[in-house]
Amino acid sequence: MHSRSRSRVWCGTAAVVLGGLLVTGCGGDGQVDATDAADAGKAASGAYPVSVTDCMGAKTTFDSAPKKIVTSNASSLELLLRLGAGEQVIGTGFPPGKGTLPDELDAQAQKVQVLSDTVIPKEKLLGSGADLYIDTFASMNMGGGMGDAPTDEEFKAAGIKHIYLKSTACAATSKSALTDLSGVEADITSLGQVTGTSTKAKELVAAMKSKVDAVQKAVGSTAQDARPTYFFFDFDAGTKQPMAVCNRQVANAVITLAGARNAFAECDGDYKQVGWEDVISKNPDWIQLGVRNRGSKAANEKAFDEAEAWLKSNSATKGLTAVEKDHFLRIGSEQTTIAGVENATTVETIAKALYPGKVG
Template identity: 30%
Template structure:
């Protein structure tokens, strides 16, 4: 073949490949801006706000849910380090323990601006009002000014000022994986991961009974309990598995309620969210001894299900938690 013709055909194939990739991104709701410098830029929603991202190289992830989303997409090489507060279980217990070992442990404290600057981070993954917060100087606006790109879990966008988004919790998980796929240029990998999760979820839902077991999620608190409203993953876990969250009518995320409302709902199962620094055994002991709760049907019948912390916050492990809880409910009925 003539060398000049060969070069022209190669150039045409390259151009077509580039146009195809751009079209695929546009179809996913992202817009790619060509760059003569070779820096890839893409516009993706951060909550309800379109934000231009360049491909991150030194990401910092806050809590297990953020890290696991990156690891599930095969993005370990883009992660500089992780911040893991004491509530999180040891990373050695994670399905992605080998990936954690490849990146730096930065802190077991709350996320803060100084840590991100010191780490020379160019990207941070966290939730609104958990890792990203006005109070701690880590709002997206402040970080934008420092040159640190930020990504917020879609599930947490429910109460993000000025640009709120509403997602059912599992839909928020899928959205996060798809958006991260767009930012890092791994859309097909993200599509594959999400499709597998949806397949597993539908398999559970297909077995869910029509009679719904009343379920109370106990996060923490003795004077007043902290629990899950309908805007956080445990609500979907309970519902998809065949239960009924007794506080599903609360249009909020993690929220405080009164013990009187718990007693009135008479839950038959209690899900205990297991913190590393507030173990499930301690919470169960309280429920069994407190005059307010010791006569609840779930307590009398010793029906406690332990939900790992990283199965309860927005994380790929939500699906693991769902499968385990569904199996627990099926065993109760057998």
């Protein structure tokens, strides 16, 4: 699901994304044009039509709230559930494992039809009866004989509007480093506009801002050179050659807001394969054991244990400062690297570990 798996990443008319408000990335640079602002105002009052723009400004217009939504994976599904739009979801790919979402969302998630355990096959997606497909990532080629993704024309012929989560889909081609969660908040706002749940979207965004603002108040004045360095260890990406999160990835914003310095913040893009010699030269103060959700707490803990044991036993990493001091954070990959409400919670969790006593 990472960017390295994508066959191509772009921010043009082929990738319509959720962003009536043009924010960080893909040519938006945080600017909001007059038309977008007007549409956002209409959506906030529950009025349609509502137009949302892609990274290049091309519009997709909704005359009413979609009734049959398919989501590409658990992250976009979770956002819809949190917004209260779960009843409109008729299917998903990459489904959440039972018990992996908070209690109040888990039962709802388990009722959603699973169209694929991975990427939804083209014909199944086009024949799903959906009127909206929400894709977390840009065009992907995951292999496995699933064929190419549907074209714009094929989506149109099937009556399916195709939109993306901007903060993730366009991260790699953002013009500047991601150091805040404004893009994620704009995705939530736009989903609220499209689905007629703007009131709930505002509540979710306000709660995120409250958490992040509290952390910033506690650690924001810490000088850059006094901030601990931080390495996101993507254990599931493989240990032979580590995968670093770069400054266009939402994880960079999460790490930065928590008062840390991403060890690979100088890397432009979202992900980059590096060597263990590069990690050793950075000698991070803290390491996050980035494990993807295994479907249960017990399975997750086992994976965290395995990641930690590998770092402690490997000759290339056992001498790292973070390893010797047991400076590990057991925080899942998804809430760190994929846009969502939990990004703000992760900011808070990291800050509490790095600044004990300062962050409540």
